[in-house]
Amino acid sequence: xxxxxxxxxxxxxxxxxxxxxxxxxxxxxxxxxxxxxxxxxxxxxxxxxxxxxxxxxxxxxxxxxxxxxxxxxxxxxxxxxxxxxxxxxxxxxxxxxxxxxxxxxxxxxxxxxxxxxxxxxxxxxxxxxxxxxxxxxxxxxxxxxxxxxxxxxxxxxxxxxxxxxxxxxxxxxxxxxxxxxxxxxxxxxxxxxxxxxxxxxxxxxxxxxxxxxxxxxxxxxxxxxxxxxxxxxxxxxxxxxxxxxxxxxxxxxxxxxxxxxxxxxxxxxxxxxxxxxxxxxxxxxxxxxxxxxxxxxxxxxxxxxxxxxxxxxxxxxxxxxxxxxxxxxxxxxxxxxxxxxxxxxxxxxxxxxxxxxxxxxxxxxxxxxxxxxxxxxxxxxxxxxxxxxxxxxxxxxxxxxxxxxxxxxxxxxxxxxxxxxxxxxxxxxxxxxxxxxxxxxxxxxxxxxxxxxxxxxxxxxxxxxxxxx
Numbered sequence: 001x002x003x004x005x006x007x008x009x010x011x012x013x014x015x016x017x018x019x020x021x022x023x024x025x026x027x028x029x030x031x032x033x034x035x036x037x038x039x040x041x042x043x044x045x046x047x048x049x050x051x052x053x054x055x056x057x058x059x060x061x062x063x064x065x066x067x068x069x070x071x072x073x074x075x076x077x078x079x080x081x082x083x084x085x086x087x088x089x090x091x092x093x094x095x096x097x098x099x100x101x102x103x104x105x106x107x108x109x110x111x112x113x114x115x116x117x118x119x120x121x122x123x124x125x126x127x128x129x130x131x132x133x134x135x136x137x138x139x140x141x142x143x144x145x146x147x148x149x150x151x152x153x154x155x156x157x158x159x160x161x162x163x164x165x166x167x168x169x170x171x172x173x174x175x176x177x178x179x180x181x182x183x184x185x186x187x188x189x190x191x192x193x194x195x196x197x198x199x200x201x202x203x204x205x206x207x208x209x210x211x212x213x214x215x216x217x218x219x220x221x222x223x224x225x226x227x228x229x230x231x232x233x234x235x236x237x238x239x240x241x242x243x244x245x246x247x248x249x250x251x252x253x254x255x256x257x258x259x260x261x262x263x264x265x266x267x268x269x270x271x272x273x274x275x276x277x278x279x280x281x282x283x284x285x286x287x288x289x290x291x292x293x294x295x296x297x298x299x300x301x302x303x304x305x306x307x308x309x310x311x312x313x314x315x316x317x318x319x320x321x322x323x324x325x326x327x328x329x330x331x332x333x334x335x336x337x338x339x340x341x342x343x344x345x346x347x348x349x350x351x352x353x354x355x356x357x358x359x360x361x362x363x364x365x366x367x368x369x370x371x372x373x374x375x376x377x378x379x380x381x382x383x384x385x386x387x388x389x390x391x392x393x394x395x396x397x398x399x400x401x402x403x404x405x406x407x408x409x410x411x412x413x414x415x416x417x418x419x420x421x422x423x424x425x426x427x428x429x430x431x432x433x434x435x436x437x438x439x440x441x442x443x444x445x446x447x448x449x450x451x452x453x454x455x456x457x458x459x460x461x462x463x464x465x466x467x468x469x
Contacts, residue, residue: 037165039439044403044469046169046367047311047318048162048434049359051304051352052147053344054186054323055139055331058378058388059396060417061098061341064130065111068415069380073097077381079416085381088137088390090334093382095416099338108407115345118353124407125356125365126398127467131411131420134376134427137392139187139325139332142375146427147192149456156196156447158431159317161456163202164195165445166438170314173276177310177318178204179303184324187375193319197449200255204319209277209302276313279305286358291350296343301351308358311368322348331374334387356400365401369437373397373430380416393419397430403437403469410466428461436463 060066072095077085085092100113105120110128112120136142141151148155156164163175178193186192193204247256279287282305290305291297300322307318323330323344333340352372359365377395378388394413400406411423432442435456442461446453 037440037445039166040441040444041439043437043439044367045369045401045437045439047316048369048371048438049307049311049355050158050317050319051348051355051370051372052186052319052321053331053348053372053374054143054181054321054325055333055344055374056142056376056378056390057331057374057395058333058337058341059130059394059413060378060380061100061337061388062113062116062345063111063128063396063398064377064394064413064417065102065113066380066413066415066417069095069097069417077416079414079418087379087381087383090383090389092379092389093385095380096337096382096386096388099386106407110407110409115341116349118349119356122353122356122400125360126400127404127406128409129397129399129411129425129430129464129467130394130409131413131422131424132373132395132397132426132430133420133424134392134395137376137390139375139390142392143187143192146373146375146430148194148196149427149431149458149460153188153191154194154196155454156198156202156456157193157204158434158456159193159204159319160195160198160202161445162317162435162438164198164447165435165440166316168314168316173310173313173315174205175316176202176204177315178206179209179306179318179320180206181321181324181330182208182210182299182303183329184326186321186323187325189325197454198447199257201257207277207306209306210299276309277306279309289358290354294350296347297350300347301354304351304355305358308355308362308364311364333378334383334389336386337378337388338386340387359401367402369399369401369404369434371397371399371434377417380418391418399433399467405467405469408467410464423466425464426460428457429464431456432461433464433467437468 060069074094077092077095079085098113100115102111102113104110105112106124108124110123112123134142134145136145136151144153145151147157159176166175168175180186190206193206195203243256243260250256279302287293290301292301292305303320307320310318328340329344331344356370359368359370374395374397377391379391383389394417411425412421413419414421435442435445442455442457446455
């Protein structure tokens with residue numbers, strides 16, 4: 001005869017598509033539920049939107065103006081430091097100036113290239129990190145590093161850590177939501193949003209805004225005619241008994257708790273999601289400002305607008321991806337900067353600028369943080385004539401919103417935009433600063449795993465006080 005545990009596993013599998021409409025909050029007592037921690041100190045930020053440029057956004061074509069590249073365009077690249085010059089997948093070429101024009105913007109006088117005319121208007125609201133660096137110039141490891149603090153897979157992402165640490169602001173929505181590029185997932189696929197060794201309910205909830213079913217497994221499939229209200233009620237009664245017995249035997253096993261929390265959230269999401277994803281109530285002016293009326297900006301615009309709606313409704317951390325994994329239609333511009341970067345920059349620029357402006361106009365920046373980042377930068381010399389190879393030596397990111405100084409920049413690259421020269425920052429510093437703004441001491445947010453107190457910043461990181469208000 002089968003054991004109760006075997007029955008329970010089979011039953012969970014059969015019930016997985018039929019639990020969306022009924023809350024499961026009574027299945028386990030509060031004493032065995034994981035609870036968020038209290039902030040270590042008063043937070044400046046309640047929620048975060050992260051815009052991630054997948055592929056390695058070229059700092060020297062967007063935000064890092066270098067007259068030296070213009071003066072020495074077409075000449076051999078020689079930084080004069082005696083360092084060996086190497087590239088990721090190519091032979092270093094001649095110095096390559098940006099195909100874009102540069103101008104100072106805002107009262108702060110921040111240089112921005114003509115590739116980003118919309119974001120250029122908001123530089124007075126931003127704090128730039130102009131000398132970020134990564135020890136990897138390979139997409140997969142570098143993307144893991146910028147999201148998890150580790151080069152290898154299997155570690156929780158920043159969104160999962162924040163979900164684990166603080167939970168969601170509202171019980172009706174997840175704490176961590178991911179809006180991938182409509183063309184596909186980024187490098188590393190779904191592992192870019194993983195909860196790693198944290199309880200599974202902290203992984204990112206993926207919302208494909210342009211898909212027919214934006215959130216999978218949220219409702220009963222039309223083909224499941226056998227699932228009726230009465231069968232759900234009977235099944236839940238049995239499931240409650242099985243879960244109670246199972247949990248009593250395994251008090252340290254988080255998987256059952258994570259599964260139940262997922263079902264509970266699915267029940268609430270089934271009610272909340274339709275209004276959350278429905279943009280019909282947004283004004284025509286708002287939709288136009290984000291770029292929903294233009295083919296090249298519509299997809300990223302929809303995700304940016306949804307990100308704003310999600311943080312309004314209590315999502316703690318929203319990650320919005322620009323670009324998918326692969327050799328084109330992202331920020332991995334090896335072949336032709338003028339053509340490839342222009343395409344992806346246009347798709348991102350107006351929606352991102354509109355999101356920042358919208359958050360500010362609605363007063364949301366008072367307790368919301370907007371961050372823009374990528375996994376690494378690009379080289380100052382040519383690949384194949386007019387492209388650029390990967391560069392972990394320096395890249396740019398920016399913060400805007402609660403707790404952030406406005407119109408400032410920290411760090412500086414060398415005259416070539418080849419290496420970080422002053423005020424270098426890492427992913428650990430990036431993460432430590434973001435957690436600090438949320439009221440969390442990054443050295444104290446830990447999880448015991450395989451005998452080690454793991455944390456997002458590993459054994460590194462310092463808060464970048466220079467950009468804090």
